[in-house]
Amino acid sequence: MNDRVAIIGIGATQFRSISPDVSYKELMFEAAVKAYEDVGINPRKDVDTFVTCAEDYIEGTSIFDEYVPDQLGAALKPMHTITGDGLHGIASAFLQIKTGRFDVAVVEAHCKPSNMLSPDGIEACGQDPIYNRPLKLNTHFIAGLEMNRFCYETGITFDQCAKVVIKNRKNALNNPIAGRSAKLTLDDFQYADGVSCPLTELDVAQPVDGAVVIVLASEAKAKALVKDPIWINGIGWCNGTPSLESRDWVHLDYVTKAAEMAYKMAKITDPRKDICFAEIDDRYSYKELQHMMALKLCCECGAGQCIDRGATEINSEFPVNPSGGALGMGYLYEATGLARLYSACEQLRGNAGKNQLKCAKTALVQGWRGLPTTSTVVAILSSQGGCNG
Amino acid sequence: MGNRVAIVGAGMTKFVRRAQETGKELSYHATKMALESCDMTLDQIDAVVLGTAPDTFDGVHMKGEYLSDGAGAWGKPYMRSYVGGGTGVFSVAQGWYHIASGLIDTCIVVCEEKMSSYRPHPQGAFLTIFDHTTERPLKPNLLWIFALEMNRYMHTYGLRKEDIALVAVKNKNNALDHPCAQIAKAVTVKDILNSEVLAWPVQRLDVSPVSDGAVALVLTNESIARRVTNKPVWVEGCGWALDTTYWTNRDLCYPRYVEEAARMAYKMAGVTDPRHQIHIAEPYDPFDYKELHHMEGLMLCGKGEAPQLTVDGVTQRDGELPTCPSGGLLGVGNPIAAAGLMKVAELFWQLRGEAGKRQVARKVRRGVAQAWGDLMQVGTVVVVGI
Amino acid sequence: MPKKKSKVKKQKSLKVTVTNPKTINSNFQFQGVGLSDDDLKKGKVLTTHWIGDTKYAWDQGVAIGKYLDGLKAGKILGVECHKCGRKMVPPRIFCEWCFKPIDNWVELLDTGTVNTFSLCYVTWDMQRVKKPLIPAVIEIDGASKGMGIMHLLSEVDPKKVHIGMKVKAVWKLEKEREGAITDILYWKPIK
Numbered sequence: 031m032n033d034r035v036a037i038i039g040i041g042a043t044q045f046r047s048i049s050p051d052v053s054y055k056e057l058m059f060e061a062a063v064k065a066y067e068d069v070g071i072n073p074r075k076d077v078d079t080f081v082t083c084a085e086d087y088i089e090g091t092s093i094f095d096e097y098v099p100d101q102l103g104a105a106l107k108p109m110h111t112i113t114g115d116g117l118h119g120i121a122s123a124f125l126q127i128k129t130g131r132f133d134v135a136v137v138e139a140h141c142k143p144s145n146m147l148s149p150d151g152i153e154a155c156g157q158d159p160i161y162n163r164p165l166k167l168n169t170h171f172i173a174g175l176e177m178n179r180f181c182y183e184t185g186i187t188f189d190q191c192a193k194v195v196i197k198n199r200k201n202a203l204n205n206p207i208a209g210r211s212a213k214l215t216l217d218d219f220q221y222a223d224g225v226s227c228p229l230t231e232l233d234v235a236q237p238v239d240g241a242v243v244i245v246l247a248s249e250a251k252a253k254a255l256v257k258d259p260i261w262i263n264g265i266g267w268c269n270g271t272p273s274l275e276s277r278d279w280v281h282l283d284y285v286t287k288a289a290e291m292a293y294k295m296a297k298i299t300d301p302r303k304d305i306c307f308a309e310i311d312d313r314y315s316y317k318e319l320q321h322m323m324a325l326k327l328c329c330e331c332g333a334g335q336c337i338d339r340g341a342t343e344i345n346s347e348f349p350v351n352p353s354g355g356a357l358g359m360g361y362l363y364e365a366t367g368l369a370r371l372y373s374a375c376e377q378l379r380g381n382a383g384k385n386q387l388k389c390a391k392t393a394l395v396q397g398w399r400g401l402p403t404t405s406t407v408v409a410i411l412s413s414q415g416g417c418n419g
Numbered sequence: 420m421g422n423r424v425a426i427v428g429a430g431m432t433k434f435v436r437r438a439q440e441t442g443k444e445l446s447y448h449a450t451k452m453a454l455e456s457c458d459m460t461l462d463q464i465d466a467v468v469l470g471t472a473p474d475t476f477d478g479v480h481m482k483g484e485y486l487s488d489g490a491g492a493w494g495k496p497y498m499r500s501y502v503g504g505g506t507g508v509f510s511v512a513q514g515w516y517h518i519a520s521g522l523i524d525t526c527i528v529v530c531e532e533k534m535s536s537y538r539p540h541p542q543g544a545f546l547t548i549f550d551h552t553t554e555r556p557l558k559p560n561l562l563w564i565f566a567l568e569m570n571r572y573m574h575t576y577g578l579r580k581e582d583i584a585l586v587a588v589k590n591k592n593n594a595l596d597h598p599c600a601q602i603a604k605a606v607t608v609k610d611i612l613n614s615e616v617l618a619w620p621v622q623r624l625d626v627s628p629v630s631d632g633a634v635a636l637v638l639t640n641e642s643i644a645r646r647v648t649n650k651p652v653w654v655e656g657c658g659w660a661l662d663t664t665y666w667t668n669r670d671l672c673y674p675r676y677v678e679e680a681a682r683m684a685y686k687m688a689g690v691t692d693p694r695h696q697i698h699i700a701e702p703y704d705p706f707d708y709k710e711l712h713h714m715e716g717l718m719l720c721g722k723g724e725a726p727q728l729t730v731d732g733v734t735q736r737d738g739e740l741p742t743c744p745s746g747g748l749l750g751v752g753n754p755i756a757a758a759g760l761m762k763v764a765e766l767f768w769q770l771r772g773e774a775g776k777r778q779v780a781r782k783v784r785r786g787v788a789q790a791w792g793d794l795m796q797v798g799t800v801v802v803v804g805i
Numbered sequence: 806m807p808k809k810k811s812k813v814k815k816q817k818s819l820k821v822t823v824t825n826p827k828t829i830n831s832n833f834q835f836q837g838v839g840l841s842d843d844d845l846k847k848g849k850v851l852t853t854h855w856i857g858d859t860k861y862a863w864d865q866g867v868a869i870g871k872y873l874d875g876l877k878a879g880k881i882l883g884v885e886c887h888k889c890g891r892k893m894v895p896p897r898i899f900c901e902w903c904f905k906p907i908d909n910w911v912e913l914l915d916t917g918t919v920n921t922f923s924l925c926y927v928t929w930d931m932q933r934v935k936k937p938l939i940p941a942v943i944e945i946d947g948a949s950k951g952m953g954i955m956h957l958l959s960e961v962d963p964k965k966v967h968i969g970m971k972v973k974a975v976w977k978l979e980k981e982r983e984g985a986i987t988d989i990l991y992w993k994p995i996k
Contacts, residue, residue, distance in 0.1 A: 431835065432835060432836045432837035433835045433836065433837030433839070434837070435837050435838070435839030435840075436839060436841075437839060437840045437841065437842070437844075437845070438837055438838060438839065438840070439838040439839075439840050439850055440836070440837065440838065445836075445837070448836035448837070452835075452836070478855055478857060538854075539930065539931075540930055540931045542929070542930065542931045543929060543930035543931070545929075546929050546930075551861070551863050552863065552865060552869055552873070552985075552986065553869070553872075553895050553954065553955075553986050554955055554986070556985055556986050556987045557940070557955065557956065557957060557986065557987070558928065558929045559929060559940065559955070560925060560927055560928065560929045560931075562923075562925060562927065563923055563925060563940045563955075566923030566925065566940075567921045567922065567923050567940065567941070567942055567955075568921070570921045570922060570923060570968070571920065571921035571968070574921070574968045598833070598835055599835050599837070601839075615926075616924070616926060617925070617926060617927055618923045618924065618925035618926065618927065619923055619924040619925075619937070620923070621923070631837075632837065663901050665893075665895070665897075665901070667920075667942045667952075667953040667954050667955050668893065668951060668952050668953060669951070670920075670951060671921060671942075
């Protein structure tokens, strides 16, 4: 078995609200070429296995993996689809490399929500057909229910949730590939349209088109190909219950379990101390706080106080989503986790421009598959040298 | 290289045209049976891997999440893989890499399909697998691509329908001994040739049916396998390959993607002479000609030679290379992903001498299962041995 | 390298005795209750129905966008890769074998050769038809050998269709063309 697994190449397109000039194949090709050039490989010769993360209903095509090999250079090579977040694809590639049979793996995810004319209808198809769909509710209702109960039990206020949005969309202003940057204030939330009370339009990350491609390698190959690989020190993934009726609306046990798996592998005992920053899922404003709690990233005062104090701002105590997260960069459905990973890698490499953190040696990346799922992946990455704390 | 991986238990539901059970319930029954077959419990399972084909059949987006509790994945690491029809056999490769990586010690592999939910007829769901711009406006039927491929295959090698029909006869008859079979029947070549022409050269009895069903396997690492059973079936090799989307730019007479996948699996398993080192085969047979097509792709014989092997009786249960002794998709049924896993389950039972009335005559030590999917595009191959 | 600590200890005790595997096939009761269409119609079981609201509009992008423009103008366009020398149709912006952008566009002919075909007596949703639809893969003249597209044949006796038959596209009238694959109505044999 290979010892460690590293990320050696990354590529992403601009994230934009529409991309009428390119098809999804051309979007994928752009991200792939960038990733391969980043590390200097030819996929036809140098890549052993490919993974793509996609869902048929999002694409509007069944058996979507039929349409992916060519633009990634994977024609007639080992390739499969994982119907999961892009980070599930990373987990799959990680496992494959650890078997010792594959040295270089490529993971891809993309999204073109601008091509979904009825996104609410499509998302509704994810609800349980017998127990939930007959209620004919917009799927966001699930986030509304959860946000309400979460805030009720934890004492976190809706304003604190709004501050997450303000922070992330402001961070995105300095992110050249972000698609949903904005300068907002708490006042704006007073006037925002309601989606599913207490959720407002501003609390929901808006979709964007984009593609991300990541190249991973075994330790030996990584050291041969690049000077500064980004090591995946730990990875964990876990599912909760798919049913709404039996889930805990406040404590995300499946996120805690996935994190425990990753922390154990990465030998992390005190996440807030051992990790420099985090790129986590913020599809809904309250989710960033809820995920922070489940990942044990909050200080003792709690996630709400953290955000009030500005503890999660850039270059503060524990930066969360310095890239802008999904709220600031845009929501990419299955590719959202890879966008977090891409952003974390840019930070770890010192390429985050105006958003560059002073301490960026160890990162936590987390993805969530979105409603109505309880499916998550957590990864711990580090650049050479480890963290100074 | 990597940990050795074994299959230690298997379970399946009946394959039926229209199951009363929901997809979750089908997954549950198969998983429960697989665990009971090796006296293991769900809390001894580290991870769950699920395979299931188009979400459109169920009308459930993110179907993998919906089925996860039925598959035993609550509170566990869970992933769904998807390569169309190739999923069934591929899911074993996915379970394999979970355990061979060293991170996971025990894994349930479940494949489930509930095609009957789609109305008025599941075939209609297949319209959406075609390219949305260059193909769908022509309103293609799934049968088209099989008929086009069958015609090209027959034309290239000068094959007759009579020879191809022998496969359907063999498999439907074999399935009479499978307790879960949906359409087992004692048919003759004449029955096949007299059946309704759907899309020439494809006739009704050349085709496997639409089905609901589920299959599950329990995979473990070597040390656990040896404590659970005295007959672990080792996953000796896995291979998979996805050809280009542009299927109209390829010659359909030969599935080169099956050969690529087979080479990868054989290399891992140390198989250098498949024809003699593979003792039993379960190639994917959604149509009768497909078994022949895939036997050639698996390099069990030369190109165009598979019909001869069938005519000579080599592929019968009492032949030298029993092929689809289960009854295959043509006899047992075709709940897409579950069908592929059924083939691996069959090899599991055959290698352990547990296939009951279906048990092949010769002693078998190593077998190959193969599935196919997408637009004549993906080959997934698993070599198992005891 | 130190061996990873086995997880076995944490699990509930596994049977240490090596048992003979159970033979599950002989009298085992497999689960799965089959229903007939009639059972559903007569309400023997409860059902729920859902018609999904799933609408999409796909951006065609550079390659297929130009292909469709060509079809509207009554032309079949392809692309060329100079590295492998292939002239490809349907067009794409990259050569999938060389993994590089394609070099130039080429105008192909609207004639071709039938690579394979079928006579189909059922529609996409399994309705029976008397007059067969004739789907075919047609290798386009001017493109590299084997470069085909899927389309339909018509104006031909089904019994006379054969692999190797030379065919020509029958186009919609110019004013009716939309920039779609259906701007070609069908292909018919060249006499």
